[in-house]
Structures are given as structure tokens and as C-alpha cells.
Amino acid sequence: MSTSVVVDHEAMQEPLPRAVAVQSPSSLVPLLIEDVTVAYHRRPVLWNIDYQAPSGKLIAIVGPNGSGKTTLIKATLDLVPRAAGQVLIFGEPYRQQRHRVGYVPQRTSVDWDFPVSALDVVAMGMYRKIGWLRPVSRKYREAAKQALDRVGMVDFAGRQINQLSGGQQQRVFLARALAQNADLYFMDEPFAGVDASTERAIVDILRALRESGKTVIVVHHDLQTVHEYFDEVVLLNMRMIAAGPTADVFTPDNLRKTYGGKLALLDQLSEKMAQPRSR
């Protein structure tokens, strides 16, 4: 999969090339977004988004504040209504594929002063599987512990969540999604406000997920680390600016299109990128 789509909005009046969509059976495509438009109070926040995620890759969604990154994820997960377009997860609507999708919301979206332990939060990822009217049995508590172990937090299983650091809370959120054992993961800014060791731990987990064939889509803010962490990039600013393999798409030119006026940062960055990269 090395197709990259670069959209030039000034010149573009005709529909996007859809050729990519027919290359593989749709049930193998983790995420297919077709012509999605989202509006809040009649003000559009996402316009005509088309995207096909390749399988088994780490994918970053990058764009300035208010560019609709979080909204794109929420529209995919049916959390905000779509004004138009459709989303297919492994070839089917989300509501039929929920069990195959793990979701890590922004850490700041919940009140961490809630009277539960780290283990309780992780178990929440399995409530659907456990079913109504049943308590969390020992089997599921063990599974939750394993998920905590994968993020290096097993020693904190019984700790109340308000006594965890920001990075630890983020790991607990990650563990909750891991406990679901999904095939496709959406993570909303998992690196925001975490310490260096948590960042390393999360990157390790992402790579381990990729090793086992999972697809991970991450809203990412730190442009400096995109090259290092991600195989694919989606550049978003209310419209799809470009999408494809990082090496092809994450260029100063495309970034300039995405970020518009904020040039100082971009110039710095392009200087950095002009230097030969060592791998």
C-alpha cells in the first residue's frame, strides 16, 4: 500500500479518485471513510472527507487546533451525527463492528476524581462482553490485570484513579482499550501531557499492536515525532489536505497547506527535515 492522495482544493472540482477502494475486499479494510461531512449547529467542521486506512499500520491524524481531528474520530464511532457520507469498519457499519474497535478518548474528557480504582476503569472496557446484570467476575478481573500489565501499571491496579499521575491515567485509559482486544484502535491525543517514560511506554505498545497486525489511528499533536512514530499520516484542516505514507505526505509543503499562517514553527521544522535523516 503505497498510494498517497494529495488533494489540491483550489484546483479540485471533480470527485476524488476512488480507485483505492476497489483494490482489496472491503472486509479487509479497517476503516473506509466516504465523503463524510459533519456540522455543529449548521456550521460545518468537516467537509467531504474521504479516507481509506491501510491495515496493520500506525496512522497519525495531524492538523491545527479546531481542524476536526477529534470530530473525525467521533463521527466514525457514531458519537456525533454525520451530515453526509458513510463510514465502514472492516466493510460494515460501526454498530456491527463495535467489538473490533477500541477507543481511547482524551484523558481530560473525564473527571478523574471518580471513586474507582485503575482496575475498575480497565474492566469498563469489557462491560459489553460481560453483559447486563452480571458483576465483573474473576476471569475478567484477571484479563483487566493483564491489560494493566501490558502498560506497566499492574502494581497500581488497586490504586484510586485520582491518586495517579497524568501519565499513569493515560496508561490506564490505554489498558481499558487493550482489554477489549480489538483489531482497530482510535486514540485521541494519547501523548498529550504525559511524561517521557509514559511516552516511550505508549510507543512500545503501539509498535507491539502493529506487530500483531492491528491498525492504530492516533490524533497527534507533536509534529517533531510524526516521522519517528507513524507509518501513515492524515493531514486534516476541516478538509482532507493529504493522506498516505509518512515519507510521501509529511512534507513541508503539505504542512504549510495544513497549518496555513503559522509559519515560524513550520520553517523551523522544514529546516530540521532538510537535514539528512539517520535511521
Place this chain on the structure above:
Amino acid sequence: MSAASLLAADSMWELFARAVSLRDYNTRVVLAGTTMLGVSGGLVGTFLILRKRALAADVVSHAALPGIALAFLLAERFAPGSGRSTGVLLLGAFVTGLLGMAMTLAIRSWTRIKDDAALAIVLGLFFGVGTALFTVVQKTKTGNAAGLRDFVFGKTASLVAADVWLIGGISVVVIVLCGGVFKELSLLCFDEEFAAARGYRTTMLDGLLTLMAVTVTLIGLQSVGLLLVVALLLIPPTAARFWTNDLKIMSGLAAVIGGVSCAGGVVLSAAFPRLAAGAVIVLTGSGLFLVSLVFGKERGLFPRWRSQRQFEQRIGRSDLLRACYELLEPILGADETTQESLTKFEIDELELSGMRQWPTGRFHGLVATAVREDLLVATSTGGYQLTLRGAEEARDAVRRHRLWEIYLLTQTDLDPRLVDRGADGIEHVLDPDQLAELERRLGSESPLGVPPSPHPIAGVSLN
């Protein structure tokens, strides 16, 4: 004591004994039913608080008032004499209570009015209409009978067994329901969005929670009264939160506190019939709340104050001992600061107090505590000497401080001038594992285990 008052006291005691020993069938039924009501209130209230919808219960109870009055007027109009039946009045309360709730939600989602304002508007509107209707009720022939007033102020004594069976039965249903969807409700309250992403219909769950809150509010009207019923839902979980950080324990404790306040209220108001039951129930609950507020293990004021104080004392003590050590260090020579040699020298009080910017009172307090705890002994010449224990602790404190300082200097970009102050804050919370880790990383440079200070010591250079 006159014969009359003796008689009064006697009959009061009699009443009290009857109430407490549950000799009457009616008292027993009322006690059981109302206790169940308290338990369900505590449980539902736990989720209401965690969902941050505490005021919603207040709206429902106030919105019930016009319903009660309307139901009475309509019933009297079409079937005179039926106006005071509990079922009819509760039905009216239910209809307007739900209407009030729906109106709040509508205002919130269709206008830009904020949550609290929407609640206040609806509450005021419905209570106003209710009060107006009540003056109409008072003018009807049968209306000034006490039955309706009981809904406002609550009166368990007026409850008859049939009412209570209804109240108790509904409470048990609510309790069972709450237990059944416990984990789903907790997920809704903690992370609504994740719940939605996992496929839960969050509006349905929210509706269920609201319905349970409305139900408890309405069946609580008769015993507690509509002005105070909200306390039945909110006081127990708030009190319980002071004791625990675990939702299961919190909800269980809230149920117990709710049950106990209701039971206590029923018994007390049976013994003293002039006390309004609602008030007694709420006051019992408030008493338990106050106790929790002060003594609650996790968040109570007293435990928090105590641990804060202990922490400050620990810091003061190690600062003082460190000052002693650093005062003696240049006299002894850095390589001679063994535990024994530290105890051999006298420490001048003035010099010691100059080692750090202690307020005078604080300094004398610290020294007095250290003497009492056998870390320092006063000498006959007005100075102090470290005891063996004091010397050991002093060496520990200095070692901790310096290891941390060296770590900050060598491994971080902190401005060296800030290091002493930076070290002061953190060193006190380092645990033995972290100390060992620091030591391992830095490699202990001194044969005595106390590394030399990486910077000149302020107090000494002043002398």
C-alpha cells in the same frame, strides 16, 4: 415536680417506649417501609451525585406541588371525597414532576441557557404555580384538611400501612434495579462518551437514572415532605464520599446512612409526635453528614488536617536535625561525622537558629519537640547536644537532602542557585526505594554514606 408534669413525662416515656419497642403494627410497617425508602434514596443519590445532577431532584420535588394540588381539585370536582387518596395525589405529583424534568432538559438542549439557570427557572415556575393552586385548595370546603400539608412538610405518623407497603415495595424495586445496572450506571457517570462508543444507549441509561430519582422523590414526599426530600437523595452519598474512594463501598455506605436516618427519624417522631418526621429524618442525616465531614477517613477535615500536620512536623524535624549536622560538620571535618562524634559537641542555640530562616516561635517549637522526642538534649550551659538517635536521623536527613541535590545538579537542567530550595521540597517524600536508586545512579562518594554538600552552606558562611 407537680403531678401534672409528672403525668406528662410519664405518657411521653410511654410513647417513646412504644415507638422504640415497635409494639404497634403500624409503627413496625412504617419503620420498615421508610427505611427501605432511605436505602433506595442513598443508592440512587450516589449515581445522581456522580452524574452531577444533584439539583434535578430538587426540581422534581418542587414541580410535584402543582400536580398534588391539581389532582386534589380535579378529584374533588369529579368524585367528591376522593381527593385525599394517596394514589390520586401521587399520580398528580408524578405527572407534573416529570413535566418539570422534561422542561429542564428541553430548555437546556434548545436554548443557550445553562444547566443551573434552567433548573432554577423551572423550579420557580412550578413552585409558584403550585403555591397559587394551594391557596385555591385552601378555599374549598375539604381542602384545608391537613392531608395536603403533609406532602409539603412530611408526616410519617399520618402514613397508614397500605401507603407504606406501596412506598416500601417501590423502594425495593428501585434498589434491585439499581443493583442490576450498577456497572452500566457507573460507566455512564464516569465516561459517557466511552459508554456510547461501546454501544450503550446513554439516553436510555440517563432516562432510567432520572426515572429512579423521580420515583424515589415522589414516594418520599409523604414521609419527608417536598421541601426536604432532596436531602434524602443527596446527603447520604455526600456523607459516604468522605469515607471511601470506592464506588461499591460508597453506594453501600450511602444506603446504610439513608436507611439509618430514615429509621431514626421514624422512631423519634413516633416518640415525639409534635416533631415533623421529615425534619427529624433530615436532621439525623445531617448529623451523620457532619460526623463524616469531620472524621471521614478519606476526605474528612480532621484526618486531612492531621496528616498535613504530621507531614509538616516531619519536615520541620528533619530540617532542624540537618541544621545541627551542618553546624557540626565544619568543626568535625567532613570525614569524621560518625554517629558518636556528632553527639560529643555542644550546639549553640543562636547559631542553630541562624542556620535557616525559621520564625522564632516555630524554631522554639521544633527544638522543644526534638528534646521531648529524645533527639536533642539541653546542656547546662543553655546549648544542645544530639542524642545517638538524633545523630542517626540527622545523618539520614542530610544524606537524603544531598543525594537529591546532586541528582538535580547532575541529571537535570535546573539552575544551580535554585537547587537547594528544589531539594527541600522533594527530599521529604522520597521513599527508601527511590533513595537506593539515587545512590545507585550517583555512586556514593563518601565512605560514611553522607556525600559532601555540592554547594556552600548558607548558614555557616554567615557566621
